[in-house]
Amino acid sequence: MTPNACKTSPSHARLSLLLSCVAFAACTGDFLTPATTSGPKGNLATTVFDQQRPAERKVACEAGQAPLPLMPQLVRLSHRQYDNALRDLLGVTTSPSQNFSADPGTEGYDNNAFALIVSDTLARDYRRNAEDTAAAIAADPNQLAAVLGCAPAQGDACASAFIGRFVQKAYRRALTPAEASSYLALFKSASSIFDTGDMFANGARLVMEAALQSPHFLYRPQIGAAGSTLELDDSQIASQLAFMLWDSIPDDALLAAATAGALHTPEQIEAQARRMLDDAKARPAMRDFHDQTLHTDKFATLQKSGTKYPQFTQAVADTMKEEVRRFSEYVVFEAGGNVETLFTAPYTFVNASTAPFYGLSGNFPASGLVKADLDANVRAGLLTQVGFLSVNAHAADTSPIERGVQIQRDMLCNTIPPPPVDVDRTLPPLSPDIHTQRQRVEAVTAAQSCSGCHGRINPPGFSLESFDAVGRVQTTDNGYPVDTTGEMTIDGELVAFNNAVDVAKAVGASEQARRCYATKLVRYVYQRKESGEDLCTIDRITAQLESADYSIKQALVDIAKGKSFASHTVAGGTP
């Protein structure tokens, strides 16, 4: 459902009776002025704290007196964490979770710790994949040898060594003697369970099948009394770091640091975080953050008018999606960029299929993407990428409304409620008085009742009218010059602009955009709705990101060093 026109036209006889009952949510920057919704249950102090503005909570933050956020005692692995764990444990690269029921989305992300329950369906998905994976590896001598790491001829010694190494890695901690002996007993029970095959391979199969279904693998146990403060121990910190920065299990170096008790001071955590961010495994995790933040899933079903834009194929849409991913990855990991870079960078990544949409000529590869410099007077960062412009447009026309809504919601974290459903969404036809898409939108949203939201939505949307429904530059619309001027409120100030680049620069330089990005980043990597001490971390990062020397990569290190990274309040209550 996209916000749209405001002319009321009851489509159902009874609707008109109820218009007075429609509760329109306020169209405000209430991201900065939190609404009076309840915070985590039963914690009044947190609820009050979460309502405060940054200036009001500054003292408590600096005194280390902010309440700690709640976390459940068991955090299930997200599907990406599960896939990457199987990759790092067993060399499985098929992303088995693509056959699982999807993780639930909450507050914009699908890894919320409270939402990650195991349904009946998922329990069977886990079992099926544990059985299939274990059977396939046990049946392949090469794979089995790699996983075992010792010679079956050594008998129990090899079995114990395999269990010690493999199960420990799956559990992300040293095994207790009781656990090790339970697994060895299971290993050795193979001959009473199987009637065919090599019994050593069968034993390894049983161990893999069990470990992949163990609660110690599928969940991160962080157990303590409900309401108490839990300080993560070194091995829990190893997991927290790995799942945050790699979406996977810790590697040997991280586990060794934890075992040595050298993974709890801010310096120790920072050193590991820096090492991990330089590892290739850090990139998929951030790619997923940007995928969800920028809704790249929409490219899969993006349709354009075949008559008006015959060049726009699914392959083009797929390339546009990869462009968003490659660009954000480059900004974070190669350019050392920050939020402003994301909104103002005068370059992007193209191939032969998408270069023409930028008006670029020259030799570009048919596949893969190469960096291309753009005219800095025309394009700037994410907002003027052909992908953003295409996704937020109709099949044959631009949609200033969709573009404006996405800027307000996703980039500035302003609350824009959905439009009332009982309005006539039809833009007026072109006429002697109405020449352009901008004028059609202005006409349909002219009513006083529309201005609360559309006063915010329309201006940034209009600034992008210099780009058509597939992101190409257009100077005219229906033969009339496009009008990209206007004014919008950013950081509480009215900002006048002439074009899209002005808007991109104003957004990119704003505290609001920095806070919005920092909030989402914390929400994603901490796997919860930000609360209490998390807000202090967000405040600090928001302030620091103003400096050109402070990068998103540095922000990730600082999030890992945050107080609420390694400590939280244990949640009780119902799921």
Add this chain to the structure above:
Amino acid sequence: MNDRKISRRSFLRSAAGVTVALPFLETFAPKVAHAAGTPKRLVIYFTCNGVNMDTFFPKTAPGALTAASWNGQATAPLGKYFNKILIPTGLNMSPGGLWYGSKQTNVQGGDHGCGIVSKLTCAPAIATAGSSEKNRASGASLDYVAAQSINPSGRAALNLGVCVNGNDSMSYATYRASGQPAPPVNNPWNAYRDMVAATPAAAAGVDRNALRRKSVLDLVGAEKDALKSKGLSTADAQRLDQHYTAIRDFEVTAQQAGLVACRLPDSGAAMQALTNVTNYSNFPTVGRLQMDLMALALACDYTRVATIQWGEGSRGPAFKWDGINHQYGHHAISHHATNDADSNTLDPAAAAAMVTQIDNWYAKEYVALLDRIAAYTEPGGTMLDNSVVMWVNELSDGLGHSGIELPFVLAGSAGGVLKTGQQIKLTEKQFNDGRWDDGAPHNKLFTTVLNAVGVRDSGGQPLNMFGQNGNQGEYTQLKV
């Protein structure tokens, strides 16, 4: 709408496309599902995005239905089963009615979220802990409630999906309990394998699969218990129990002699061969394979409660098959976007005709499901006679996101309990919670249906009220 007579032959042709090697009905029917004892079943056929209210309901006035009652309507295929069908009208959503003024605010997905969250649960939406965004139901859906009572060994309801690809409030119709969505299985091959593993053939000697599963679960089950004993909160203990209870079905019972075996004639080869299961281009194929599986699972008593959910609210495929060729997806069409040349110029008449086409397609598939279920002979008639197969939509009018005049279709009398062959107008005074809505709350229909298929509360009594919103009691006028 001249295709009222959808012949079995034509169905087999369409189903025997690329992937269906063995037409289901030819190889299975007629068969006796149960030689003795006739369990009752509950089947939910769930579709989304509303219907064309002008062409969905019977043309005839309330009273006895005839084969011609739906003539000229999208639902004309229902005529084939007119005397097995019950159409209750006048039902309003509870909670909600018309959405406006309801207490459901800040629900993820707005009306679509409310519609799917509350439709099968009759419970309002709640937020995930720590969040203010309401995105899940605060109660169990009727299929889970039913399964707990009438399924052999309490096995959870079979919950099948057709391209249910999303992961938000609009993706989940079924709930195990408050706050616990039960996502459907999109891949029929996965669901089939689960069934096969849990139902070994009779007298097959040692079931080594079950032995292995038991050994593995003994270990991880002990780990689970040890974790719980460390003082887990109720919520976290529930999470673990829910997880590990779901895979305790290694305690399988061998097929009873004389019962239909839980095996497809092609051993599931058509399902296994399917790729891109969640791609909308496979929507009809996946749906038909899921219905093959569903009918078999009911006949072999793997489950007595099953749900098939076609797509999602606010999304859904562009219908490009079986003579339909829509440019836009179901949701866009429900909001009158039909025209590729200019998506801003909406065409209500053309859109309504397209929604009618979609409703007609779903009606044909619903009848095809009834064909599959009725193909099994049981004492007292067919398996259909001992079932209730209920078609439920997320909304009524899709354009207005309406929750009044809900489009329900029921087939099967639950062994002679329900008054089939009738269209019955339900009326009800104000809801118990005192709001303005004067429609008949749909929770009472579910109470009636649950009791009809033999659901009982923990005290062994018929339910007094299903769900949290609506009214108590049954619609006795729907019963014989």
